[in-house]
Amino acid sequence: MIVGKQKPIDDIWEMISGYQKVLVFGCNTCVAVCHQGGNKEAEILASLLRMRATQEGAGIQIKNGGIERQCEHEFFESARDDIEWADAVLSLACGVGVQFIAGKYPAKVALPGLDTLFMGDVQAPGLLTEACQGCGKCILHLTAGICPISRCAKRIMNGPCGGSTKGKCEINKELDCAWQLILDRLEALGRLDEYERVIPVKDWSTERAGGPRKLVMDKEAS
Amino acid sequence: MSQAVQEANAMEAHTVEAPRPSPENWEPLILAFACHYCAFGAADLAGVMRLSYSPNVSVIRLPCTGKLDHSYILRAFERGVDGVFVAG
Amino acid sequence: MSAKTNSRLEKILVAGHKAVTSECGPPRGSNPSHIEEKANLIRNHVDAINITDNQTSVTRMCSLAVCIRLKLMGLEPVLQMVTRDRNRIALQSDILGAASYGISNILCLSGDHQSFGDCPTGQNVHDLDSMQLLQTVRLMCDEGKFLGGGDIEHPPKMFSGAAANPFADPYKIRVPRLAKKVACGAQFIQTQCIYNVDKFIDWMGKVCDRGLHEKVFILAGVTPLKSAGMARYMKNRVPGMDVPDEVVKRMAGVSKENQPQEGIDICVETIERLKEVKGVSGFHIMAIEWEEKVPEIVERAGLYPRPQVS
């Protein structure tokens, strides 16, 4: 799922200054699960901003709203009036949602309320960790199901590098060395011999190197 | 207190005004949220013991303070209470 | 076995001599005189000189330029290349450029993470990793092909090397990892500096058990300690470094002014011991900012004079 973190309120305040009617707009899927950008967080943020507006005597009207997902046209139907009312929409979705609004409503200003971080998992309540960078060509079958591209600081495909110490990465002692994890898992699976298989030079064209990506469903299907 | 509440509080910390002198004879208005099982009972007991405190606080009973929602606190502040007391 | 390149290092190794290499770090500016001086200090005592590539991610004069300078001075450089800063196009193009100046030795590394250097906010590339770079070098030299598949008009001839650390954990993959590098085309290996000789010997034994010493020349890395403080730092702070307590104790056991000499003594003794170890084909002496002591070490270790090859 996509993980984001709400921007500091000072940054958001600065961003919305100068607009008259601001809609704080939640996205109730990925970023709601990480308690950062759902409709509930939109309600909280709107309330905080309103109080700030009152305190600073700023003439900004602030409302909150939200939909299920800000990356699909159909969901916007229920928020039509809210968006109509606003001159700026502070989207609490990931970067996808913000851009979707910008593209969908040419007359509205779309503002990002979140810093989009990564695609991750929920390791424990309140602990989300990065696990995939969408490189477009999965090699997990070669690496014991642990992705060195997203989880190794150097994205090394034939690791570990010399910075791996006691199973931890040199850049952060808290961070597991992805290659250590791969080795441990290979060993646990009784497949340590596979370690000696060299992973060849990677085709990065399916990642950002190939430009913005697109999936056209019917073509894929045919 | 849930992590979200703590974060909300942390967010509020950014917006705290510089302390201002309060007007003379000013009394804050306070809203309390109390757990039915402990703090609400404690407030009852305070009555039985005839303790005395200022009447500027009223209690909303919750089944547990875990039931507390951000919106309760924020709505109270937005509408002008000066303090929210969560007890449980 | 006979040498396939013009590399003096390769020729010495193939001839069965114990090779001696050392290394110099390029300057943090555009004046080359200092590194030239350093190289001149050791020119008669070593067979080749590694030129580091923005080591520890600190920006320096580029390794290739310094290698060219050394080559023009009649010295034998080893071009260190890390995969951190350049993608496969730049790496391949640098290899061609090096070959054009007759640089015949290349050491393929992944490089320290940029967060340790002077540009911690920079992006890293790692389009290839060290093994993939080794494969690339071999592809270019042996098959005359670019990674993209095209033919190289005049393929370079490179003696390709890699680093190995016999001490890092997990220990159990140390030999397999070496095997993997050999499989990728490593022709020589320069190891991490050795203080724990017993452990190195154990590793070397396992390398020999797999016959790897017959497929690759292994140069044992040594670094003279300047002080007890340095010994402790290396022990505690440098990942993958194994400095036994006896070494630290021995350094700390002599007065401060005598510590540099003690460090050199240890280094010389280490070389003496390693000379007898099966599979050790030479020594890589990394005297960090202490190049002037390399001749003394080489001489006292009985590795001087250096053999001449043509």
Place this chain on the structure above:
Amino acid sequence: MANKNVGAVMVVGGGIAGIGAALDLADSGYFVYLVEKSPGIGGTMAQLDKTFPTNDCAMCILSPKLVECGRHLNIELLTLSEVTSVTGSAGDFTVEVLKRARYIDPDKCIACGSCTEKCPRKADSEFDAGMGKRKAAYIKYAQTVPLKYVIDGSQCIYIQKGRCKACEKFCPTGAINFEDKDETLTFHVGSVILAPGFSTFDPKPFDFFGYGRIPDLVTSLEYERLLSANGPCMGHLVRPSDHREPKKIAWIQCVGSRSTNRCNNTYCSSVCCMYALKQALVTSEHLTGGNAELSIFYMDMRSHGKEFERVYETAKQKGVRFVRARPHTILPGRSDLGLSMVYATEQGEQINESFDMAILSVGLEAPPDAQNICKMLGIEQNKFRFVKTSCLDPVKTSREGIYATGVITGPKDIPQAVVESSAAAAQSARSLADVRGTLAKKKQYPPELDVLGQDPRIGVFVCSCGINIAGTVDVKAVTEYAKTLPGVVFAENNLFTCSTDTQKLISQIIRENNLNRVVIAACTPRTHEPMFQDTLKESGLNGYLVEMANIRNQNSWVHQSEPQKATAKAKKQVAMAVAQVAGSRPLANITVEVVPRALVVGGGLAGLVTSLTLADQGFETVLVEKEQKLGGNALHINTTWQGEPVGGFLADLIKKVENHPKISVSKQTSILSATGSVGHFSTSISVNGQSSSVDHGIAVFATGGQESRPEEYLYGQDSRVHTHLEFDALLAGGDAVDKAQSFAFIQCVGSREPQRPYCSRVCCTHTVKGAIAVRKKNPDSSVFVFYRDIRTYGEREDLYTEARNLGVIFVRYSLDSKPQVFVEDGALYIKAMDHVLQMPIQLEVDHLVLAAAIVPRQENQGLVDLYKCGLNADGFLNEAHPKLRPVDMSVEGLFIAGLCHYPKPVEESIAQAQAAASRAAVVLSKKTLMLSGKISKHNRDICMSCLACFRACPYGSPFIDKDGRVSHNEVKCTGCGICAGVCPAKAFQVENYRDDQILAMVDSYTKDLWENAPAR
């Protein structure tokens, strides 16, 4: 059967033990008379400040039980009452009870406190253990049940001297009745449970201590009152002499216990070590500045219960000083401030040390009046004056049909008393199984009106509570204001809204005005909401359509000096309640059909006893055992500590279980999976590889524990080194013991060690029992015991005394200098430091017995995974609450018995097993379970299955459904609303605490501010 059984039980004693028995029985189909000699129930526990080992506030955990007792349809409280005679026989007793005059009519008393306020006569408060004062007209304590005042005739000026009557003058309801007389009442009951509790040892005869002359020397119970928030210092600890905070405090253990000096209490009181540790820890929290110097003078530290050893360790870490000494003299300090104490150190040095204050950790005794009852009933007492019981039937007295629980059968802590009270309930119910439900009452209501979809028609009833509210709050103004509130169609003021008359009136008004919601502005919903809910139900309205505005406890009583502001606040409180109730919906209670079958896991002693106790009550029971044979650890135990042989008892028990028509025994059985919740579990089991499924309403886990295999002292390497059970086998047969000369026991082998930081509880008693047996069998032998603290708690102390009298030599060691065991020239030696000689000693022994730790079984983790119950850090299954729910598990419908809970001896396992049967019967005796409708409702349409609720819910009610999304099992929901708090989609709402209702209350509270605020 000669005479017909009676389906009622009399419980004598309203302390926690009596309350526990009464509630179990009343909840499972019996009518209970609860007789209490003081004016209110609660017993000693109510007087305690905190309880070990969790340091929970005693009153906080006790008070819900008191309220439950007071309100129970099937419990009749007889306070100020004493049993005077019991005739008849088991199944049909006739009991005479002397009920003393209260002088205040409880039906009229509204607990306003005017009588106390006006009463001029002060007396020592019994509840405050004499540390505080009360009036002649008083209540026992603020939370007392029944919440009815009483006049102490022996103190009342009018009763004694014929004038005063101040209370009568000011009582707003005319409840004072000086004509009240003692009366004798007669009851018919099927059984009697004695729970008269204990008295604390009176240290006055110890003139060398000067208790009574030294103001700052108090007993532990007095000290509890000083610490307690509802005590005389209101929780701010000061010493009696100068009311200053003491800094240097000492506790003296074993005062009136383990002693024959001017008392005859050779037993250990079992609880004093722990309460001293608790008091020391609580004291260190109380004292400001954090420079407290706390010392405990003790002989052996006995922290033998679950999690107790950790409390001891915490106390050590927090700097409490432990001195192994028994002070022999206490002298007053200068100007009677503080005191000084003389004691001898272990090295024999005499020390004279001054303290600001000292606490005598007084022991527990059988109270004289309880002893009288025993005599009157013809019940046998033991030599310590406690009721005599057998380890194999620990709550049965010598008279059939009369059971005993709590300290009256021997010193014990609260959990053990609570366990026994359930055990006594079980044994009562077992003997009265045929008359269950014959006398229990059930309430009937008229059919409920359908108000769904109607606009709110709210009635507001504002209570004056005599002058309690009206004296401060302008109730007329509040009533008029209420009429202006949206949705309110009726408002009136009553003198006492809670009076029986007013209930009838409210009912009438509801019907006449077609009210569909009600607000009561009066006292607290915590005591009165159920009553008003009942009134609504009797009026044909759903009980959940009433809300209370607490304008007494949380207004008039605390704002007496500011009547205007109090009135303004009362208006707000009423407006908030109106706003809330307007959104309230009629709620249906959830009903769960109960599968009338029990699953008992584990066929050891505990499992066997539970099964038989359930089956004898008529409940079908499935007993599963993983081994081929029933009996468990008990198969290897020779006798109980009292010497009763276990073998025959066990064989008989197994025979009864295997032949019981209601029990199906399944051996070589393991549990595969489990689903469901209280009332309807379904567990699939594998019997010899064949799997099948059992539906059951409850489950009892009695999976046992085991003696560990020591890893030290040459165990397993030398055949002369044995564990307890191995040595028991040697003792039981052959001549190995007769032939040997020298024996040694080492205690705490694998217990109280960093890696296993608990005491195994049974080993000290086991060792002294073994040592005595050796000395008796082979009087020429020498026997040594190497120990850290001897923990022969309770009456087991007698064995310790006997062992020493028989010449067993006890050598203490500490964890950092454990004995060394080695073999030299084939001989087995032990080397240790002798604490008396202060010298190393070395012995050659023929047999070495290791008191190996009792450890939990690995299988417990499997149960935890399947049933979502809990384990403690040591791997034992966890009870729902260590104090008051020692048999229930955190998951409703699951119960626990025996060693799987914690190491314990036979008698405690049997009591817990019987108790589990009692707790299980509360569920199994019902056809359906009624669960509150005020629970969290899940809207699946907007739920995104983020699992926040699933992870946060303490009861496991949200679950991942078959379709992979979150669903909600409302049966498990308690309505706490944590799910609603964490849900990012707001898919959970607690009925009648919905967000829209709470926000409506917030809006109502801030209405004036919002409307008068400057334009935004």
